[in-house]
Amino acid sequence: MSSAVPSAGATAVPVSSPAEVPVSASVRLRLAALARASALATRGVVGLDAGRAGMRMTASVGLRVDGVVCAAMPGGRYQVSVHLVAAMVPLRQLADAVRARIEREAAIAGLADRLGRVDVAVEDVQVRTEEARP
Amino acid sequence: MILLLRTLVRLLGFLLLIALALAGLGLALAALLGDQLGVQLRGSAISRWLEGLEGDDGLVLEAVIGGGMVLLGLLLLIGALAPRRERRAVLEQGEHGTLDARRRPLAQVFTALAERTRGVTQAKAKLRLGRRAGHGRLVLRAERPRTTESAAVREAVRFDIGELAADFGLKAQVQAPLGRRGRRVQ
Numbered sequence: 001m002s003s004a005v006p007s008a009g010a011t012a013v014p015v016s017s018p019a020e021v022p023v024s025a026s027v028r029l030r031l032a033a034l035a036r037a038s039a040l041a042t043r044g045v046v047g048l049d050a051g052r053a054g055m056r057m058t059a060s061v062g063l064r065v066d067g068v069v070c071a072a073m074p075g076g077r078y079q080v081s082v083h084l085v086a087a088m089v090p091l092r093q094l095a096d097a098v099r100a101r102i103e104r105e106a107a108i109a110g111l112a113d114r115l116g117r118v119d120v121a122v123e124d125v126q127v128r129t130e131e132a133r134p
Numbered sequence: 135m136i137l138l139l140r141t142l143v144r145l146l147g148f149l150l151l152i153a154l155a156l157a158g159l160g161l162a163l164a165a166l167l168g169d170q171l172g173v174q175l176r177g178s179a180i181s182r183w184l185e186g187l188e189g190d191d192g193l194v195l196e197a198v199i200g201g202g203m204v205l206l207g208l209l210l211l212i213g214a215l216a217p218r219r220e221r222r223a224v225l226e227q228g229e230h231g232t233l234d235a236r237r238r239p240l241a242q243v244f245t246a247l248a249e250r251t252r253g254v255t256q257a258k259a260k261l262r263l264g265r266r267a268g269h270g271r272l273v274l275r276a277e278r279p280r281t282t283e284s285a286a287v288r289e290a291v292r293f294d295i296g297e298l299a300a301d302f303g304l305k306a307q308v309q310a311p312l313g314r315r316g317r318r319v320q
Contacts, residue, residue, distance in 0.1 A: 119233075
């Protein structure tokens with residue numbers, strides 16, 4: 001959940017759902033949008049964080065996905081880094097759940113063979129005393 | 135802090151380079167073409183100041199300025215040489231990907247966990263991460279009321295945070311001093 005105005009790709013329109021990304025868009029952007037939606041739909045993820053300067057994002061053809069960095073790997077796959085704000089939940093299980101959901105959504109979108117490793121970076125934790133221990 | 139020092143390095147570096155270039159140009163011109171330009175360094179204020187520095191007179195102002203410049207130089211060195219990448223606590227690293235966390239939120243998690251422990255009135259976690267992934271040190275200060283034993287509180291806190299600290303490869307040290315009066319037990 002970045003409160004800062006992104007500096008890089010600031011003119012690009014932020015994407016909040018994969019449906020907003022045209023099919024003709026790059027695989028990189030489609031994977032990033034898919035990863036963002038998957039992460040946000042995972043229980044225990046409070047939000048995504050693009051960083052103070054808004055650099056943690058993926059931009060292409062005037063569109064921008066905040067909080068997800070998608071980078072090309074050898075072999076035509078893309079490495080996805082999800083920068084998230086977590087609730088007070090077990091982090092290892094949270095990362096597994098995020099990865100599983102991204103993989104499932106990528107398979108549904110026909111991008112399973114383009115998805116590489118998925119890194120999960122916990123940028124912040126929303127601490128609430130009434131929730132379960134991590 | 136490091137970001138501030140980096141900005142300072144860039145700004146001062148730029149200004150100092152310009153000042154140095156102009157001063158060098160001026161001195162070179164004065165040395166080479168001093169007679170034609172009517173500039174005479176001998177007997178000038180700069181010359182007298184340098185002679186004063188060589189003398190035995192106590193020059194407090196110059197010493198303060200000199201010390202300040204040394205300090206500034208050290209700060210500039212830190213700003214220029216400090217590692218650019220933020221150290222992160224790595225929980226897992228494998229072929230499927232990496233799971234890591236920033237230092238500050240992780241310290242907040244440890245603080246929150248300790249504050250839930252029975253007998254703790256207030257807690258504060260300090261986290262230092264090593265250069266290598268999976269190495270670090272956690273110092274947790276858990277304040278307690280007079281009615282509780284220090285050893286018992288330390289043990290309880292260690293039990294509550296131990297698993298998570300071990301997952302991140304952190305060596306945990308728990309302190310349980312008496313808290314300030316008026317704080318309530320969780």
